[in-house]
Amino acid sequence: MAAPEVGIGIVGYGMMAKAHSYAYTVAPVMRTLRHRPRLRMISGRDKEKVSRAAAAYGFESWTASWRDLLDRRDVDIVDICTPPGTHAEIASAAAVAGKAVICEKPLAVSFAQADSAAEAVRQAGVLNAVGFNYRRLPAVSLMKRMIDDGAVGAVRLVRAVWLSDEFVDPSIPFDWRFDRSMGATTIADLGSHLIDMATWMAGGIAEVSAQSATFVRRRSNQDVTVDDASSALVRFETGALGVFEMARVAVRRPCDFTIEVNGDRGTLVFEYPRLNELRFGDGADRPGLYGMRTIRAEHESHPYARNWWPVGQGVGYGASFVNHLGALLERYPEGPWEPDFAQGAAVQAVCEAIERSAAERRWVRVSEITAGVGIRP
Numbered sequence: 146m147a148a149p150e151v152g153i154g155i156v157g158y159g160m161m162a163k164a165h166s167y168a169y170t171v172a173p174v175m176r177t178l179r180h181r182p183r184l185r186m187i188s189g190r191d192k193e194k195v196s197r198a199a200a201a202y203g204f205e206s207w208t209a210s211w212r213d214l215l216d217r218r219d220v221d222i223v224d225i226c227t228p229p230g231t232h233a234e235i236a237s238a239a240a241v242a243g244k245a246v247i248c249e250k251p252l253a254v255s256f257a258q259a260d261s262a263a264e265a266v267r268q269a270g271v272l273n274a275v276g277f278n279y280r281r282l283p284a285v286s287l288m289k290r291m292i293d294d295g296a297v298g299a300v301r302l303v304r305a306v307w308l309s310d311e312f313v314d315p316s317i318p319f320d321w322r323f324d325r326s327m328g329a330t331t332i333a334d335l336g337s338h339l340i341d342m343a344t345w346m347a348g349g350i351a352e353v354s355a356q357s358a359t360f361v362r363r364r365s366n367q368d369v370t371v372d373d374a375s376s377a378l379v380r381f382e383t384g385a386l387g388v389f390e391m392a393r394v395a396v397r398r399p400c401d402f403t404i405e406v407n408g409d410r411g412t413l414v415f416e417y418p419r420l421n422e423l424r425f426g427d428g429a430d431r432p433g434l435y436g437m438r439t440i441r442a443e444h445e446s447h448p449y450a451r452n453w454w455p456v457g458q459g460v461g462y463g464a465s466f467v468n469h470l471g472a473l474l475e476r477y478p479e480g481p482w483e484p485d486f487a488q489g490a491a492v493q494a495v496c497e498a499i500e501r502s503a504a505e506r507r508w509v510r511v512s513e514i515t516a517g518v519g520i521r522p
């Protein structure tokens with residue numbers, strides 16, 4: 146018998162809309178899903194571009210207004226792939242309309258906005274998830290599982306760095322990414338992924354001390370209102386120490402992120418350019434084996450590996466979206482989904498603490514950001 150269908154509506158038609166459409170198309174090919182996603186409608190402000198995207202991505206229909214998605218009874222999940230400054234309004238309206246909501250990261254451009262979106266989905270009682278897709282790369286997921294299983298012992302140090310060269314060229318024209326109120330910060334754009342992975346593996350962050358810089362201050366005769374690069378010292382609630390760096394001005398570093406965890410018994414290192422591998426230094430190894438071993442995170446015993454190719458073939462960026470959206474569909478409609486909006490808002494609070502710390506040149510406790518607004522249980 147054919148699996149029942151779940152109707153998908155995507156807001157936006159840019160790179161993430163393409164990645165998500167690809168994932169909805171490929172997920173049922175790679176794994177058995179209880180619900181088969183059906184690409185019902187895509188929205189975008191430019192009619193010509195959105196109609197072309199609808200045809201290319203395999204949607205049945207398109208619209209120039211995202212509100213049309215909310216009126217469609219055959220759209221069950223609204224998937225938001227527009228700039229961060231639009232997320233909270235669309236997500237809250239979709240929740241009120243009773244839709245399950247998937248939203249790209251960062252959840253919003255401020256903690257207050259992120260918290261209002263989290264509150265809207267909580268009040269509506271709808272499923273909700275944030276696009277922290279890198280959690281679902283097999284090697285990153287394996288890293289989390291090994292930490293939970295005690296492979297490194299008690300976590301003492303976390304190092305997370307994301308280098309991109311997206312903003313190096315000063316002639317790149319102004320667009321939403323350079324506008325604080327629409328694109329958020331580099332801290333939120335790149336750092337939200339790092340903070341999500343780090344807190345997933347090592348628990349909550351208590352306080353931060355950060356610095357930021359904008360090297361190219363004007364583009365297309367407009368003021369750039371976001372940071373080009375930021376870095377932060379962080380202290381986890383457990384007492385573990387962390388160092389984070391996120392930069393969009395690192396020449397010839399296209400999308401290079403690294404996350405390393407040092408515990409009292411071992412070390413784990415993930416480096417995105419070698420995304421099918423995980424490096425493990427085991428303090429219990431015989432002295433003659435001193436060093437780091439490389440695990441191929443493709444064995445059928447590893448997370449998500451059974452859904453993909455035989456060991457040795459590897460996966461790529463697209464697989465992170467297939468795994469992420471596939472995992473959400475597998476739990477549709479009963480849930481729970483994760484990472485959810487509450488987790489997205491918690492990440493946003495850390496982003497904002499880093500931003501405030503850099504602006505005010507002092508240590509900032511994350512509770513300063515959440516106080517008064519509060520992450521609700």
Ligand SMILES: NC(=O)c1ccc[n+]([C@@H]2O[C@H](COP(=O)([O-])OP(=O)(O)OC[C@H]3O[C@@H](n4cnc5c(N)ncnc54)[C@H](O)[C@@H]3O)[C@@H](O)[C@H]2O)c1
Nearest residue numbers: 157158159160161162189226227228229231249250251276
């Ligand atoms: N998870 C990931 O790996 C990943 C990677 C890239 C981007 N993202 C996130 O996805 C989101 C979209 O990024 P993208 O790379 O697809 O961007 P994009 O520029 O390729 O596409 C953005 C889409 O939003 C529309 N849009 C632009 N400004 C708008 C506005 N003011 N109001 C309504 N719609 C508007 C555009 O027309 C387009 O359809 C962002 O939140 C970004 O941070 C996530």
